[in-house]
Amino acid sequence: MSASPIAGGGTPALQNRVYSGLKWVGITMVLLRCTRFVTTAVLTWLLLPAVFDEMTLALAVVGSLGVVREFGLGQAYVQMKVRDDAHLAAAKDTAFTLTMAFNLGLFVLAWTAIPWIAEYYPKHPGLAPILRVVFLTFVLDAFANTPGYILHKDLRFRHFSATEMWAGVTNAVIAIGMALGGLEVWSLVGGFLGSRAIQAVQLFHYSGYRPRLRIDRSIASELFHFGKYMWGFAALSAVGGMFDRLVMGHAANIGKGELGMYGIASNLCLLPATQITFLVGRIAFPALSQIRDDTAELRRAFLKALNHVSVLAIPVGFGLWAVAPDLVAVCYGKNFQGIAPIVAVLAFYGMLMAVASVSGPTFQAIGKPQVLFHASLVHHAILFPLVLWLLRYGVLGVAVGIFVPLVVSSAIGFVLVARCLTLRASTLLVPIAKTLVAGGAMALCVKLLQSALGPNTKESVRLALSVAVGVAVYFAIIRLTHRDLLKEFRQTMRRTAVASEGA
Template sequence: MVLKHKIFRGVAWNAIGSIVDNGLGIVVKLILARLLLPEHFGIIGFAVIFIGLIESFADLGMSAALIQRKEKNLKPEDFDTAYWAGLLWGGFLFALVSLVMAPMAARFFDEPMLVEIIPVLSITLLLRPLWAIHVASITRELDFKRIVVPRNFSKIVAAAIAIGMALTGFEVWSLVFQSVFSELLLVLIYTYASPWRPRLRFSLASLKSIFGFGLYTTGTKVFNYLTGNIDYLLIGKLLGAHSLGVYTIGYTVTYLVRSKIMDVINKVFYPVYSKVQDDLEKVKKYYLKVIRYNCIVVYPMMVAIILLAEPGVLMGLGDKWRDAIIPMQLMAAAGLVHLLTSSNTVLLRGIGKPRLELILSIVKTLGVNVPLVVLGVIYYGIIGAAAGLLLAKIVIFFINSVTLKRVAGIGFIEIVENAGGLVAIAVLVSALVFLEIGYVALLVAFLVYLVVHAMMSYKDVIRLLEIYRSRKKSVVAEAEGGA
């Protein structure tokens, strides 16, 4: 199957997975928001801050290294070594989190429940290495159906369990056990779905080779995590559980939608960049397509949040979540900016530049995100944190633009021309939120925006449909030829 057909199938299957994943995630969050107080979400937020940081170290970048490696340089023992090293490392992290970090987190946030919650959540650190290398082997073949279907099934079952627990009074433990059950099901299903099986062998040479690449990607993950969660940490510490819970809902609605949909295309194109890494013209072409497709899909959602956050929150969640409205709108605006160069880290990793990716992550974290968010939280609370994120995304856009020009020849003008019209109409319509024109008028404005956005995007949609039709014809021809 030619590469573009594999890409299309990958995007399609990842899109299905993302829709299910996002849908379930938002439904569960909204049900819990109806049943719980902001303080309950804040407590879970405390735990997730620490668990998420440790998960950044979980596989030491070994999965990414296996996916990125050229076929001629890949040896069978590389997979086995990564598998067993991942298990040992996961066991160490589980012990570290349960015995050391859980009590530290409880003292840091002054929340005794974290001593119980964090060790249970950290069971995922033991389970994830059992399926991560299986998924890496499938990803190399661009066979995303075998990744998405098991993941969707596990999410559905785990979501049902979480909703049931929430309705029967388990409160914050609903989200805790949702994560654990989801990981457990993934272990069982991916082990069955993947043709690869671990063998009892371990190569220090393979570990050194894999770890050399994985070290940089792991460092990048850590700094990306800090970049994306420094606001959580500061709000939790400085403002308390209630404010963190309110902020969490706003962040979930904006970031969950944006990041998951972006992941759909980025997961497909990471191995694609690896396959064409020696041809920068192809890398450039694919990257610009990724940015435009992300904007086509995600921009309407961000504009909807900016325009309709107030009626949506008040009618959907209740007045107790009113404080989440403005942060939600600011974070959606940050999403509009972020999308324009959001895939640069995937591109750098895919073309074999993990060191540069790490350096940029450090600069963006320590030089941009942390200062702006700290100042925002100190002076303006959760609204200041969201405003700090928006300013940070604007600064990071220019940093990413310079990097893309140097490593792939993708200039600022090309990025603007690629998605400029989509950006302009989104910004103009979003600005209507500053006018007191009523909910109905805002809804009408959004519907008009959707029509204009569709008119500007229809050629891209037609192109995707043409690829789909040609893929179907090739499949039929192959079937007839083999008959």
């Protein structure tokens, strides 16, 4: 029997549930990515770049303040071993009570801090009223986070995928509808909050969880013991992930509309990475946690996940870099042409983030979240001063400033996971190197095609031909260099098509 590319092994029932997770999360990845891409593209034709500035900054503030929202309790709940039904119920209630307390407390603190936040960003006078609305997400998260982690622990990916998809559709309908009504930045706010609200309601519905406010001290201690490192890692990641936008919002040399364009470019390049990271983190972590005592199975699972993610993420990164000017011209219009050079840099950032995402769930599953925290310390020790120094060169300087630290921390992560799983460097690097060669060759062929077509060819025609040639070239090379991997993909697709979560 072929093992799952994520789980790598385990019981047949576990493999079946992981295949079911691949099916539903895979479907959601495609549909959600298309929905978000189309939504953003439509909004760029309806709104000016400056409209996106304050929403981009508001989301950065929300993300950075959200570092204390759960102290890693969700990840700790997913990986903890349950003794019986009573222990499980107590764990759910403890996680819910603590998470609710943290989020509601954060909402009060954030609301109180709005005047000081607005004062720090005088270039954005409309920020304060936007923050008063988007901070309501902390209230929604107070009730929705634990039901979400219940679905993850139970490997009920179909239900969680449904909440993601409906959230994407809700955002599209509300945002585009309000933009057509001339509500400008409030269309972005309405779409964001509406999507979070509908997802919160559905998470409660699908989880079947009925909350009870109580705290079991022994369980709370266990959750905090694991979660403290995950919180440290998540806190650094949250602040570091938003640091670029936070400093650009205050910088005098960042012009009107540039922050919004940077945000759109970042979302475009990181959407594949975030979806792949979601796939790996939400499926691999719960599944690997159930085979964490079998090093051989963990090693196989890690290598298969790494190879599969690399084959998917690397061509996306090279492809975005190759077609960035035409893609922006066709999909976002003339007002957003400044996005193209940013995409050319951030495409590789998103690519590396997706590939590096495989390490995190492995460390979590084997009970070593402190490794993630220590690697994150190195990452952010480089990121913070480098971004501040490169800010003088504008948005492109900032884009380079977030990419370099990711290269360093990703390398550290792979070295450490190789040690934990007793992997040889060649076993780890050769498959990635072969995929990088295939992606580079694809991008080179696309650039040669664009040069041959010349500047007089319509952007839409050039984009369509570039995508077609790029896909054909990449697939042809992969067929020669990754025969076994393609065979695994076909086997996975067959198993995925018939898998069910209830098995």
